[in-house]
Structure formats: structure tokens, C-alpha cells
Amino acid sequence: MRTALSYLVAARRCEIDELGSLARTCDLIRVVSELVHRLQHERGVSNLFLASKGQQYAELRAQRIAATDTSHQAVLHLLDPEDNTAQFSGGARLYTKIALALHALDELQALRQSVSRLQCNPQANTERYKKLVNVLLALIFEAADVAVDPDISRLLIALFHLMQGKEFAGQERATGGAAFAAGCIGNEQKQSLEFLIEMQDQALQRFESFAGHLNREWQALQASMPLAELQGMRRSLLDSREGKLNRALSDQWFSCCTLRMDELHNVEMHIASVLQQLCRDKTSKLQHELDAQEQVLPAFGDPEAFSPLAAFTTQVSPESLRADSEQGTVGPHLTQAVVDMLHVQSARLQTLTEELAQVRTSLDERKLIERAKGILMTHRGLDEESAYRFLRRSAMDHNRRIVEVAQSVLSLSEVLPGPGKP
Amino acid sequence: MRTALSYLVAARRCEIDELGSLARTCDLIRVVSELVHRLQHERGVSNLFLASKGQQYAELRAQRIAATDTSHQAVLHLLDPEDNTAQFSGGARLYTKIALALHALDELQALRQSVSRLQCNPQANTERYKKLVNVLLALIFEAADVAVDPDISRLLIALFHLMQGKEFAGQERATGGAAFAAGCIGNEQKQSLEFLIEMQDQALQRFESFAGHLNREWQALQASMPLAELQGMRRSLLDSREGKLNRALSDQWFSCCTLRMDELHNVEMHIASVLQQLCRDKTSKLQHELDAQEQVLPAFGDPEAFSPLAAFTTQVSPESLRADSEQGTVGPHLTQAVVDMLHVQSARLQTLTEELAQVRTSLDERKLIERAKGILMTHRGLDEESAYRFLRRSAMDHNRRIVEVAQSVLSLSEVLPGPGKP
Known part of the structure; x- marks a missing residue:
């Protein structure tokens, strides 16, 4: 009986340990989500910098780079192999995605250098940042897929779809921004914009289907987003027959898209907090049950007398x-x-x-x-x-x-x- | 790059650790399968003892009990919570089944006592041993369901179905044995026998569908089993119109069924060895790959220079x-x-x-x-x-x-x- 109880307790401890790893994964997801947001911001400003041939936005870009670096350091700090290896949930699969993400982040300095030297155009620049963001999104997806708790997995999936929607919004900002800056838009760019808008809508619908009780807050938040303004500017991009655009709208487009992305990021941060709280609540519930079980253990008397092999030597x-x-x-x-x-x-x-x-x-x-x-x-x-x-x-x-x-x-x-x- | 490599290596180590836990689970499965076989044997002899009103088989029964106890001790030794808790694969789910199995095994002494005192009939005795065996089979099933490697999971499923088939064979031996001992068989007993034969066939078919390359050896082995003799005796049980049976066949029935169960058990032990070898092979393959990866690591120079945070302080x-x-x-x-x-x-x-x-x-x-x-x-x-x-x-x-x-x-x-x- 005592051995049976030991395994009952061991099972509970296992669950608590797994939730602990999951909580650390959620901490990681939070800083990764922050890093993605800052990379998107850095990408946006880099494109403005490139479009101005380096004449404008140099200081703003330096600020954004510093902000990204803070997040990047936070990620690396959490991932410091001396401290944390083997402490995240999901084992080999998550670790492999972490390795891929870290490797992709190693390229960031070279990427920035080529922007500083004006060695790439905004489109190529967007592509390179996009690749980096996608590797980080794949990490979030993997975390959702390997999570051992259905509630937490569901919220991680919601977060993934939200982040993916926001990334499409970021690409839309870049594509539209380039068009406004150039003062004209071609058919290929229009198609890309339509594609990005459709993908955004799909991702946000998926987000809603997994958001559960967060949907009410989400609906309320959407009311405060500059959606009407965005729709208007999208129309002026897509409906311009001659492809002519008003360059003066460039800044308005950028700040409207940015405002929306910031709002989406607030939702991401909210989900990250809910996830962390959920891990804490679930852990303390299990811990409470474990304590109750451990109180039962001493009722079985002296552990020595009830050791499994004792049954054979003492013949109870x-x-x-x-x-x-x-x-x-x-x-x-x-x-x-x-x-x-x-x-x-x-x-x-x-x-x-x-x-x-x-x-x-x-x-x-x-x-x-x-x-x-x-x-x-x-x-x-x-x-x-x-x-x-x-x-x-x-x-x-x-x-x-x-x-x-x-x-x-x-x-x-x-x-x-x-x-x-x- | 170095951090990325650390996580690549950590992923591989994770896989090796998981295979290590799985290997320990396979060791456990081997001794559990041995214990089930001995419990089935003990059950059979207990029924003969009960049927003879304690006049015969007392010594044989004592031998069988001693043999079961050896296996039981081997299981408890592997499960000693001081040594092994948290060392098996499958976490909370497997541990819960282990706890249930250990608890069920705690009842064994009381069960034997009631047989010694002739306080139960063979049918009730079969039921009680059956419950015990089923809890141990549930443990094998869980181990198959939580295994993290598809090849190993497939073989564990094959083993589970084989053990289940053998358990139905054991119940058939008990039911038929009681009928032969009584010299007659009723319709209800006939129905039970038909049911047990059908379940056996189903389980062995499932075993074959998961046995993969072991099927060839299995086909060869079946040729050496006393299947024709068994079919003949089954016919004499099921086709006896008046329900009259030749009591003198009792021993032949028992030894024919027992021989078949022993042969099935040899297959079980063979699968258990294959499982253990598979774990070793897979582990050494992963270890080999890990060694190759770790040889790449030093090429990235001094670990200090490549620590993740160094990138920010030294500006490579x-x-x-x-x-x-x-x-x-x-x-x-x-x-x-x-x-x-x-x-x-x-x-x-x-x-x-x-x-x-x-x-x-x-x-x-x-x-x-x-x-x-x-x-x-x-x-x-x-x-x-x-x-x-x-x-x-x-x-x-x-x-x-x-x-x-x-x-x-x-x-x-x-x-x-x-x-x-x-």
C-alpha cells in the first residue's frame, strides 16, 4: 500500500513538474512575443530609413534597434544554456525549434549592417526580417503543439494565430508603406495586399475560435482599433485605378497600421499574462491535492515496516x-x-x-x-x-x-x- | 551560434534521456509479463487444489506461489520508490497505473489465504486472479500508449495483445478444467468457452497486425504448438450433447492448455528482449550522432567568446x-x-x-x-x-x-x- 501511495504521489509530482516546465515555456513565449513585436517595429522603421536613402529615421531606427536588443537579451537570458537547458516543456522538439530560432537571431547583426550601408531595398529587407519572425512564430507553434495541458495548449494556439495575424498586418504595413512612399502601386503589389488582408482575417478568425472567454475582451478592444481609418486607406490603395497614390498619406498609413499592431500586441501580452496565471493556478491546485495525499501517507505507519520488500521478510x-x-x-x-x-x-x-x-x-x-x-x-x-x-x-x-x-x-x-x- | 548548438545538443540529450526512461519501462514490462505468467500458473494450480477440496496439489501450489513471489519481488525491486521514482517514461499516467497495480498486488496474500482455507470455489478464485491480471495488463497498455517512440510503442501494443490473448487462454483453461473435473458442462459454461475462444482469436489477430517482422517467427512457433490436440478437446467440450464429459481427460486438458500458454509466454519473453535491444540500439545511434555534434562545438572557439550575451558586450x-x-x-x-x-x-x-x-x-x-x-x-x-x-x-x-x-x-x-x- 505504501509503495502504491508513493506512486500516486509520484504521479502528482510529475504533473506538477510538467506544469513547472510549461510555466517556464510560457515565460519564454512572453519574451519571444515581445521580441517579435519589436522586430516588426524595427523592420518598419528600417524600411522608412531605406526608402529615404538613409536621409531620415536614422535616430528612430537606432532607438528601435536598442529596444529590440533589450528583448533579444531577455530571450537569450532565459535561454542561457548554463542555467536553463532541459527546463522547458516539450523536450527535443521544442529544443530543436529554439536552436533554429537562436541561429536565425545570429543573423540579425549582419542584416542591420546591410541596412545601415543601404545595401538592400525595402522589399528584400522585409523578406529577411519576415524569415526571422517566421522562425520565432514556429517556436510558438511548437510550444502550443507540445504543451501537456489542453487549456494552456488552446491559449497558446490562440496566441500563435494572433501573432501570425499581426505579422501579416506588419507585412501589409510594409507593402502599403512602400507603395505610398513611391506614390504609385502596381497590380502585383495590389495582389500581395489582398493576399495579406485575407491571411490576416483568416488568422484572426482562428484566434477567435481558440480564445474562449477572452473573446469578449477582444470584441471590446476591436471597437477601439482604428479599423475604419484602416479600411479607408486600404480602399485608396486597392481602388486606385491608375495606380496613383497620395505620397502625403505615407505617414498616416504607417501610424494607423502601427497603432493597430500595438493594440494587437497588447492583446498578446494579456494572453501571455493569462497563460502565466493559468500555470500558477493549476500548479497550486495540484500542489494542494498533493499535500492532501501526503497527509494520508503517514497513516500507513512506519515506512520501514511497509516497504515493499518487507512484506516478504516479515510476512504480514x-x-x-x-x-x-x-x-x-x-x-x-x-x-x-x-x-x-x-x-x-x-x-x-x-x-x-x-x-x-x-x-x-x-x-x-x-x-x-x-x-x-x-x-x-x-x-x-x-x-x-x-x-x-x-x-x-x-x-x-x-x-x-x-x-x-x-x-x-x-x-x-x-x-x-x-x-x-x- | 554556440547557444543554438547547445540547444541542438540538448534536444538530442532529451531524446536519449527519454529512450533511457523507455528502456527502464521495458525492463519493468518484462518482469510484469513474467509475473502475469506465474500468476496465471498459480491460479490454475489453485483451482485444481480447490477442486480436490485441498486433497491434492498442495505441494505444487506451494511451488507456484514461491515462483510468483520471486517475480513479485522482482517487480517491487524495480519499483522501489527510493530508487526509481520518476525514472520511467510516461509520467503521471504510467505512475497512476503502477500505483493501481501495486495496490492490487497487496491483495494477493489475502486471496491465497482464502484458497488455503478452502473459503472460495474455483470460479470465484478465477475471478479474483483475473482482476489482478487485468490491472497488470492495463499497466502494459498504458506503457504502450505513452511510449514516445513509434517502433517501441508498436511492439508494446503487440505484446499487450499477446498477453491479453494468453489471459483469455488461461481463463479457457480454468473454465474447461472445472467442466472436466465435474464430469459435465452446462450451456452457460459452453457459451463462456466460446466467448473466450473468440476473444483469444481476436487478441492474437491484433497481435499479428502489430508484430511486424516477428510474424515469421510467430508462424513457425505456431506449428510447434499443440493446436490440433487443443481443437480436439475443445470439440469434446462444446459438442457434448448431453453435457457429459470424461473426467479422465482433466489432466490432459490442463497440460495441453498449459503447454500452449508456456509457448505464448516464450514469445512474450522474446518480444521483451527485442524491446530491450531496440532501446539499446536506438540509444547508441542517438549517442553516436550526439558525439558527432559535440565534436562540432569546439570549432566555434572559446565558449566565453561565444556566450549569447557576449554578442552585446563585445560587438562581434x-x-x-x-x-x-x-x-x-x-x-x-x-x-x-x-x-x-x-x-x-x-x-x-x-x-x-x-x-x-x-x-x-x-x-x-x-x-x-x-x-x-x-x-x-x-x-x-x-x-x-x-x-x-x-x-x-x-x-x-x-x-x-x-x-x-x-x-x-x-x-x-x-x-x-x-x-x-x-
Whole structure:
């Protein structure tokens, strides 16, 4: 009985440890989300700097770089391998994404240098920052996918979709900003803008479907966002027949988009706080239950007498157990209480596992589409946008869901390895 | 770069640690499988002892009890909480099942006492041992369900189905043995025998579908089993119109069934060895890759110079990096090698996760059916056999799969909580 109880307690401790790792992952997610926001801001100002041929925004850019560096340091501090290795949830999979993120961040200095020397145009610059942001987003996605608690996993997925929506908003700001700065917009740029707006809407819808009780606050917040102004400026970008734009609107566009991104970032920070609080609440609930269990343990008397192997050396007879029971130390009611605890715990863990499987299923579709896009990009030399358009067009042409087309692309790629027709 | 590499290495170490826990779980599974086999043997001899009203088999029974105790001690030794807590794979879920198993094993002394005092009949005795065996089988099932490696999970599932098949064979031996000893067989006993034979066949078919390359050895082994003799005796049990049986066949039945169970147990032990070898092979492969990675690390120079925060204090310029590259210490080819390693690792972990999800799906149907049976047993007061028959009959009546009926039972039980019509 004592050994059984030890394992009941060990199971609870395991859960507490896992939540502890998850809490540290949530801390990491918070600083990564901050870093992404600052990288987006730095990217925006870098583009203004590049567009002005280095004549303007140098000081603002230096401020943004310093802000990014503060966040970057915070991330590195949390990830210092001397302190924290093996302390995050998710094991090998999360660590691999962390390694990829750290490696991508190593490129940041070289990227900035080429901006300072005006060696790249805003478009190429946007692409390079975008890659960096995507690697960090992949880290958030992985954290959501490997989280061992369904509530926390759901919120991490909500956060991921929100961050992805905001990243599309950032790319929209860059594309629109370049057009306003140039005073004109081409058809290709218009298509890109439409694509980015559609992707934004999709990501924010997904966010809403996972946000649960945060949706009410989200609805309230949206009322305070400059959405009408944004819509108006989007129209002037997309509806300009001749492609002529009013350059004077450049600043208004930038600050309107930036305001919206800042508001979205506030929601991200709110979710990060809710996540941290959720980890604390769940941990203290489990700790409370563990304390209750540990109070039961001493009722089973001297640990030595009840060590598992002692049963063979001392031969506890049923009579002696009955005597114990009459003395009230190992009563049948106590035994029953332990068995009940075990069954409740077993059922609870089973429910958790099933909920988690359900939450993860919703990530599987996204993974399929991402992998199909990757194959199209490699095998047909498409960029991300064109790869997605290809999937969507095929889906519309054949009256199928995008995920079904993605599945076909993957199946075909297994049959036809190497670059070729997908 | 160095921090990125540290996490690449940490990811690999994580995988090695997980395989280490899994290897310890496989060690545990081996001794549990041995214990189940000995409990089945002890149960068989106990029934012979009870049937002879304690006049025969006392010495054989004492031998079997001693053999069981050796296995029981081996299990407890592996599970000694002072040494091993938190060292098995699967965390809270496996620990909870371990606690349940240990608790069930605590009842063994009392069970034996009631046999010694002839306080129960063979049927009741079989039921009590059956419960104990089922708790141990649930432990094997959980180990299969929480294993983090698809190959190992698949073999654990094969082992579980094989053990379940053997347990049905043990129950068949007990039921048939009681009939031969009594010299007659009733319709209810015949139905039970048919049920046990059907369940055995199902379990062994499932075993075959997971056994992979072990199937060839399994086919060869089956040729050496006393299957023809068993079929003959089964016919004499099931086809006896008047229900009259030749008591003299009692011993032959027992030894024929026992021989088959021993052969099945040899297969179990073989699978347990293959599992242990698989863990060792996989671990040494990962260790080999880790060693290769760790050889790359020193190429990145003094750890101090490359600590993540150093980048902010010492300001490594692109020029100095280029110089390093020319000296051949941090060459771009090396960087590319690391990025490739990261992408290969990331893709490999993703594939592992997907394979694992596929393997686990196959366990989900079984879980559904078990839960539906449990609800029928609680709400309608059915025994396990009748609950299964109910599901099967409903499936046949409505031309549906058993798992679909099980799903309906579960959905209904959510709508109609508490005992009632399922």
C-alpha cells in the first residue's frame, strides 16, 4: 500500500513538474512575443530609413534597434544554456525549434549592417526580417503543439494565430508603406495586399475560435482599433485605378497600421499574462491535492515496516492487518479512499489526454498545409504567397477543401520524389 | 551560434534521456509479463487444489506461489520508490497505473489465504486472479500508449495483445478444467468457452497486425504448438450433447492448455528482449550522432567568446566573422552544416510524432470499447462478457461496427448520467 501511495504521489509530482516546465515555456513565449513585436517595429522603421536613402529615421531606427536588443537579451537570458537547458516543456522538439530560432537571431547583426550601408531595398529587407519572425512564430507553434495541458495548449494556439495575424498586418504595413512612399502601386503589389488582408482575417478568425472567454475582451478592444481609418486607406490603395497614390498619406498609413499592431500586441501580452496565471493556478491546485495525499501517507505507519520488500521478510498476516484496522491505522475506509483517489486520478488523466488530442488535431490541418506549401516552394520554385494561391485555386477548381488539396500534394510528393510536378 | 548548438545538443540529450526512461519501462514490462505468467500458473494450480477440496496439489501450489513471489519481488525491486521514482517514461499516467497495480498486488496474500482455507470455489478464485491480471495488463497498455517512440510503442501494443490473448487462454483453461473435473458442462459454461475462444482469436489477430517482422517467427512457433490436440478437446467440450464429459481427460486438458500458454509466454519473453535491444540500439545511434555534434562545438572557439550575451558586450563585427571564416574556424560551410543538422532533426522529430499519432490511433478504438463496456457493467449490472456480447449483438442487429456502437453508448451515457438504460 505504501509503495502504491508513493506512486500516486509520484504521479502528482510529475504533473506538477510538467506544469513547472510549461510555466517556464510560457515565460519564454512572453519574451519571444515581445521580441517579435519589436522586430516588426524595427523592420518598419528600417524600411522608412531605406526608402529615404538613409536621409531620415536614422535616430528612430537606432532607438528601435536598442529596444529590440533589450528583448533579444531577455530571450537569450532565459535561454542561457548554463542555467536553463532541459527546463522547458516539450523536450527535443521544442529544443530543436529554439536552436533554429537562436541561429536565425545570429543573423540579425549582419542584416542591420546591410541596412545601415543601404545595401538592400525595402522589399528584400522585409523578406529577411519576415524569415526571422517566421522562425520565432514556429517556436510558438511548437510550444502550443507540445504543451501537456489542453487549456494552456488552446491559449497558446490562440496566441500563435494572433501573432501570425499581426505579422501579416506588419507585412501589409510594409507593402502599403512602400507603395505610398513611391506614390504609385502596381497590380502585383495590389495582389500581395489582398493576399495579406485575407491571411490576416483568416488568422484572426482562428484566434477567435481558440480564445474562449477572452473573446469578449477582444470584441471590446476591436471597437477601439482604428479599423475604419484602416479600411479607408486600404480602399485608396486597392481602388486606385491608375495606380496613383497620395505620397502625403505615407505617414498616416504607417501610424494607423502601427497603432493597430500595438493594440494587437497588447492583446498578446494579456494572453501571455493569462497563460502565466493559468500555470500558477493549476500548479497550486495540484500542489494542494498533493499535500492532501501526503497527509494520508503517514497513516500507513512506519515506512520501514511497509516497504515493499518487507512484506516478504516479515510476512504480514491478514490477522495483523485486521488488528491494524481495529486500531484505526490502516482501516478499510482509508484503503478505499486511496483506491478512489487512484481511480479519480486515472480518469482525470485520461480525460486530459483526450482533450489534448482534440486540441492538437486542430493544429494538424495547419501542419499539412504548411508542408504542402513547402513542397510547392521547393519543387516548383514558388514563393510562399504563390504556393498558397496554387493550393487555394486547386481547391476552388475541384470544389475541395484546401487541406484536402494539401494532402494530395503530399501524397504525390511521396510518389514523385525530387523536384518535379507536384 | 554556440547557444543554438547547445540547444541542438540538448534536444538530442532529451531524446536519449527519454529512450533511457523507455528502456527502464521495458525492463519493468518484462518482469510484469513474467509475473502475469506465474500468476496465471498459480491460479490454475489453485483451482485444481480447490477442486480436490485441498486433497491434492498442495505441494505444487506451494511451488507456484514461491515462483510468483520471486517475480513479485522482482517487480517491487524495480519499483522501489527510493530508487526509481520518476525514472520511467510516461509520467503521471504510467505512475497512476503502477500505483493501481501495486495496490492490487497487496491483495494477493489475502486471496491465497482464502484458497488455503478452502473459503472460495474455483470460479470465484478465477475471478479474483483475473482482476489482478487485468490491472497488470492495463499497466502494459498504458506503457504502450505513452511510449514516445513509434517502433517501441508498436511492439508494446503487440505484446499487450499477446498477453491479453494468453489471459483469455488461461481463463479457457480454468473454465474447461472445472467442466472436466465435474464430469459435465452446462450451456452457460459452453457459451463462456466460446466467448473466450473468440476473444483469444481476436487478441492474437491484433497481435499479428502489430508484430511486424516477428510474424515469421510467430508462424513457425505456431506449428510447434499443440493446436490440433487443443481443437480436439475443445470439440469434446462444446459438442457434448448431453453435457457429459470424461473426467479422465482433466489432466490432459490442463497440460495441453498449459503447454500452449508456456509457448505464448516464450514469445512474450522474446518480444521483451527485442524491446530491450531496440532501446539499446536506438540509444547508441542517438549517442553516436550526439558525439558527432559535440565534436562540432569546439570549432566555434572559446565558449566565453561565444556566450549569447557576449554578442552585446563585445560587438562581434561582420569583418571579424569574415576573418574567422578565412581562418577556417567558423566557416560558412560549417554554419550550413549546423543549419542542415537542425532541419534534418526537426523533420525527423516531426515524422516521429506523426508515426506515433498513427500508432496511438489504433489504441483509441480499444479504449472506446473498454469504456463502453465499463458503462454497461456499471449501469446495467452486467459482467464483462455480457457487456461485450451486448455491444456485439447491437452491432450485428444494426449492421454497424462494434466501435460505433461503443461510441453511441458513450454519447448516450453523457446525456443520461447515472444508472439507467444505456
